[in-house]
Amino acid sequence: MSGPLRARLTGVGGYLPRTIVTNDDLAQKIETSDEWIRARTGITQRHIVSGDETTASMAAAAARQALEQAGVNAEDVDAIIVATSTPDQVFPAVATQVQALLGITKGFGFDISAACSGFVYALASANSFIQSGLAKKVLVIGSEVFSRLLDWNDRTTCVLFGDGAGAVLLEAGTEEGEGILSTHLHSDGRSGDILYVDGAVGCAGTTQHLKMLGREVFRHAVVKLSQAVDEALEANNLTGQDIQWLVPHQANLRIIDGMAKKLALPADRVVVTVDRHANTSAASIPLALNEAVRDGRIQKGDLVLMEALGGGLTWGSALVRM
Template identity: 85%
Template sequence: MSDPIRVRLTGVGGYLPRDVVTNDDLALKYGIETSDEWIRTRTGIAQRHIASGDETTASMAAEAARQALDYAGVEASEVDAVLVATATPDQVFPAVAVQVQALLGITTGFGFDLSAACSGFVYALATARALMQAGQAKKILVIGSEVFSRLLDWTDRSTCVLFGDGAGAVLLEASHDGEEGILSTHLHSDGRTGDILYVDGAAGCASATQKLRMQGREVFRHAVVKLSQAVDEALAANNLTGQDIQWMVPHQANLRIIEGMAKKLALPSDRVVVTVDRHANTSAASIPLALNEAVRDGRIRKGDLVLMEALGGGLTWGSALVRM
């Protein structure tokens, strides 16, 4: 009987757009009735990166992927599949993933996009793991890439101050030995709550603005409960407690939610990776961007136990536990 396939995370990468927009810029340059103090106290956000005209979901995803491949010492030609989690594709089709294949010079294997809003990266991790354990691929690029700035109603300060653009990527490799790898993933959705966080229409809807709409208080209320559930599931599935976690890399939506989850796990603040202050909410890109930063600056090391969690429109939510 062969050893079970382990799915190891061997490469990390990230890309942030060139244009940095501070909270003060939103008021002075964008004409939004807001202030740095108002945004910071409610969200923890100080600035965000906004994509320029030549920066797209695909171009950012490809750059993040190049970095992940370089980190792992793997050539693009060795990649069997590309999975891109995004709610902001450049086109209805082809998928961002196949555009990334072309940009990286990958001519074999397969690629597709996955839509689960801010939970997309966790969903993509779970999907890639299942594909690898089924023998469909040995090396998969999993990418979260978003240009949420192009979905925002810039007259609505309750939403436009919250989001930013960017891309993060990881390389996953199949292995038959070692303790490292994705230990478990836990996914959920509930379409009954789809009306509290959504984008108003797309190609399938005849009359729509295609702008992001959110009931912030309702999203916050659901986030606390549902993320706690997903975290408890991950710990129970692996017979662990919060004290066993070395690092939490959460979806970067709101500092108060992040702090609440850290408190639940009894994790000190220096064991929680926070980028929301500088990146804002980059949706499916937020976890891999934060992971890339913490791995590259030496905080997260080989062997560390890392918990990831996210909640997004749908509502969708989930968690993943990874031994680096």
């Protein structure tokens, strides 16, 4: 007799825009320096969209890689969930655009807006669809063009972000102890004013640029991410020593280092891409996961912890047995 349905992660993919912008490139346009950016964030460069690159095109490219690795045809996908704060259009959703780009004519797709935590939220949603039997194969994608939200004259924010997309394919299975073990989601709207975009389609007279109180975000991140990590460990009767890989949201190297110390994980067990990708919001975790799977660091059977915090505030964690 088979056990309950579980969501297994069977494929990963990623896409980074062609154009690379270094810290030195930014220093030619605004009052900043490579040393200043590195010391505060660990970032050395970021990828920025150009030409025909869009949130949907990047999402589709990452999804194709995930499907190829899993050996699954696009037409067999039941659902697509895209985490993004930067859709190409108000509607239709990026997910339905990806559906069309991949030639999928069945199932359903929708977007999730949870800022930098979006991928964890999307992963949790896909897991629920699979556990309920509503879908058997789900593409979960994070895709962002944050470069279009930035005030490129504000050195406190424009140096922090980049563009890109990452994707995973989840498939239904029954093997106990494999796949997504648990997910944990939280939000607190009372802190929405420390990290937000000033306006949107319905708000006249706004800048529609990203605004951030960096010190406040850092303070909340340290506390709330620690809580989310503890929650994942406790739910599975594990300790930090049981975790083989930490794949965190890539916002700031100091925050990443803090989470690694909490888990007593050595640096070579933490996947870091923020130095080359900067903060790609909802795309950062799947991009980092894709890199570590494809270069052979993360292997089948490894226990991987993911965590993120974003505007809202939103935060959460996910524990996955690869």
